[in-house]
Amino acid sequence: MTNVDVVVAGAGIWGSTLARRFAEKGMRTLVLERRSAVGGNVRCETDPESGIEVHTYGSHIFHTSIPEVWQFVNRFVTFNGYQHKVLARHKGKTYFLPLGLALINGFFGTELKPSEVPGFMADEAHSSRLFDAFFRGYTSKQWGRSPEDIDPSIIKRVPVRASYDVNYFNDCNQGIPLGGYNSLFDRLLDHPLITVKCSQRVCFKGGAFMVGPDALPNIPVYYSGPIDELFGYKFGELPWRTLRFETEKMNIADYQGTSVVNYTDAEVPYTRIHEFKHYHPEQKDVMALEKTIVMREYSAAWKRGDEPYYPVDNAASRLLLEAYQAEAAKIKNLVVGGRLGAYRYFDMDKSIAAALSIEI
Ligand SMILES: Cc1cc2nc3c(=O)[nH]c(=O)nc-3n(C[C@H](O)[C@H](O)[C@H](O)COP(=O)(O)OP(=O)(O)OC[C@H]3O[C@@H](n4cnc5c(N)ncnc54)[C@H](O)[C@@H]3O)c2cc1C
Structure with missing residues (x-):
């Protein structure tokens, strides 16, 4: 891990945007990602049989009114112009949100x-x-x-x-990358000065950044993992909501006629059903297939080991966050960001905007 100028811990959209900026500044950039693949929660998997792009961590629609962000992402991918609509199912009837x-x-x-x-x-x-x-x-x-x-x-x-x-978002720019979300990350990180290593978790132990038994060189670290985890939860765990997804492949062309339906009644155990083929209306062959993939989304309290999705904002969590932020401020060369580091819900565009605004 020598010959590196900067380390980016976490290859979500915040870390990948930063990595690209560092590389374009001529800095040798090492991206260390805990999971086995890049993309963070925007990661998708394409079903090999049907060609349907499944959003592994729940539906993601790119939307923004920030010109710099729209310009930035369009350097790497072209969007398909999909406009998001959400329906709501209540007592057996369907309505437009x-x-x-x-x-x-x-x-x-x-x-x-x-x-x-x-x-x-x-x-x-x-x-x-x-x-x-x-x-x-x-x-x-x-x-x-x-x-x-x-x-x-x-x-x-x-x-x-x-x-x-009934357009769900107010933003003037919206869509899904034509080649799928993974292509955005592949292109962002495709630069001769960027090295990506997956299945590598960065932690802070005994005053040094470590990856497994190895200490990182004494260079700047831009970290987008959970801020409490970085410090071994020494002040306690920040509360999150987690999600459980149940995916079902069906031998029909269309299950619900749209990409997302919210189930608003308390008696229905899931919150939403996603149907992914609707995100790519331009894929005529996929649309015509007698196959579809739906995903039921269930919300639950987070416990250690679960994926954190939504931060729980209350007086106690704000105090805890301040304690961790004070701890992070003591470490020279550390910048904490992204949704897990900031302990905030960010849409993708806000995550990119945050990464674009960091002075480097
Ligand atoms: C259910 C759901 C739906 C959403 N839908 C939308 C949407 O439609 N449109 C939209 O704009 N936004 C949406 N979002 C928000 C979007 O997911 C976030 O804006 C985006 O994921 C933030 O990117 P990030 O890089 O900050 O975080 P992440 O995507 O979480 O990336 C962080 C990365 O860091 C890695 N990591 C963590 N700890 C370590 C460590 N110690 N060492 C190394 N790597 C580590 C993680 O594995 C991960 O890959 C949605 C969010 C949720 C929860």
């Missing part, structure tokens, strides 16, 4: 006009029925709380669209 005219008129059987939406939603009887149908059960499953404990006032913070726009 997000909260807008399609959902409101579909649910109440009304024919409201855009100008009538604010007044309609200001009526507590309407907003609380919407909350009970679409937010209470889903939020309780997502965060592992009893439906009665979900604060009804959250619906006041949900933006309401006074239109039939």
Whole structure:
């Protein structure tokens, strides 16, 4: 591990973006990734039989309004223009999210006009029925709380669209890489000054960065693993929600007619069903196949050894995070980032933006 100028620990989108920037600055960059493959939680696997790209860690749709990020990713891949829509299944009926005219008129059987939406939603009887149908059960499953404990006032913070726009995201740029997400990482990391080593976990022990029994040279380390794990959980574990995915291959062309359906009722144990072939409408041969792959997503409390997905933001976790951040600040040559390092939910574009904004 000599002849290296900088180490990037973690080959997710934050680490891979940084690695590329270092290499383009002429720095010899060593990327160490704990898993057996790069890509972090954006990693996909293509089913060899059907050619369907399965998002291993749940559906990922690239969307951004940050011009620098859009420009950056388009250097490496071309996007297919997929526009994300999410449906919601409640008591056996299907509705369009997000909260807008399609959902409101579909649910109440009304024919409201855009100008009538604010007044309609200001009526507590309407907003609380919407909350009970679409937010209470889903939020309780997502965060592992009893439906009665979900604060009804959250619906006041949900933006309401006074239109039939059912595009799930507001961003002007959106899509899925034409060659799949893995091609983004392969190209980002394809540079003569980048060396990638997988199945290598970086830890901090006895005042030094280690990979297995080997100490890393005394050079800058950019770390995007869990910040509490880096310090052996010495102050305790930061709380996360984890996800369990159940994948099923079916001998039918189409299971649900769309990529994601949210199941909003508390009695249904899963939160969503993903159907991946819908992310690539341009793959006409895959679309036509009498085969599809769906994935049911279940949410659960995280314990050590599980994959961490969503940080649980509360007063105790914020205090714990501050203790770990103070510990990290004591280490010369260490920069901690990414979703696991920052203990924050970031969309992919925000992770890239964070990596682009680091002064190097
Ligand atoms: C269910 C779900 C759905 C999502 N959907 C979307 C979406 O539709 N659109 C969107 O923009 N964003 C989405 N996101 C967010 C997206 O996953 C993140 O923005 C992105 O993964 C962040 O990248 P990262 O590099 O910070 O972290 P990660 O992807 O977690 O990468 C960190 C990498 O570091 C490695 N690592 C950890 N510890 C060590 C160590 N000690 N040594 C070496 N390597 C280590 C990990 O194995 C991993 O590869 C979603 C997130 C979730 C949870």
